[in-house]
Amino acid sequence: MDNHMRNRIIETGDFAGEIRPAIHPITHSRQLFDVYRLTYECYLARGHYLPRLDGLWIPHPDFDHVAETTILVAELEGEIVGTVSITLDGTRGLPLDEKFKNTCMLIRSGGKRLAQVWRLLVKESCSLKDPILTSLVYEAVHHLLLRGIHTSLFFVQEQHAEPCRELLNAVTLTSALSAHGLSNARSILMRAETDNLKCVLPARKEGGADERTPHLTRRR
DSSP states (O other), X not given: OOHHHHTTBBSSSTTBTSBOOEEEEOOSHHHHHHHHHHHHHHHHHTTOOOSOSSSOOOSOGGGTTSTTEEEEEEEETTEEEEEEEEEEOOTTOOTTHXXXXXXXXXXXXXXXXXXXXXXXXXXXXXXXXXXXXXXXHHHHHHHHHHTTOOEEEXXXXXXXXXXXXXXXXXXXXXXXXXXXXXXXXXXXXXXXXXXXXHHHSOOXXXXXXXXXXXXXXXXX
């Protein structure tokens, strides 16, 4: 095993004895299309009918290219196996405004900075699905905290709701159809507060380990 590969092995934690995924923002349009393809594959793998033949699913194309949106991917052995999108509230609002405008406006009226976490997906066949999901949630939280976000709305597939509740101490608000054209796919809307997010994040050491180490302390 060469040194580069050895440095990517985690000796403890969720990825013990496994290759650590690289989680980073997309850097070019090819990776964005990989996200669209992964979105299609994830819904298809769950038995949801998709009325498209090109193998891509793009739920909110109008938010993918704005400065307020960051799209993170989890890359494993050169393959994108997971993704999560974070949109900060701005002049365009949030993707959730389409379905839950009153909820978003109510939170805004309290003067809190708002963001939405969405398109949280991991390839169904990935052997490290659970730890990669945790890593993506961690990176989304880190992104929110760095930008001083007080309140975040998570809109995630039903199977990802329980991990998000456990990791973030999030409160479930309601459920709704995941996107137009997916009549049998539902997602869960949850609200998480910055103060609670800070409680579940591990302490960081000055000059210590990589800040992007994918570990969360689970609330008991």
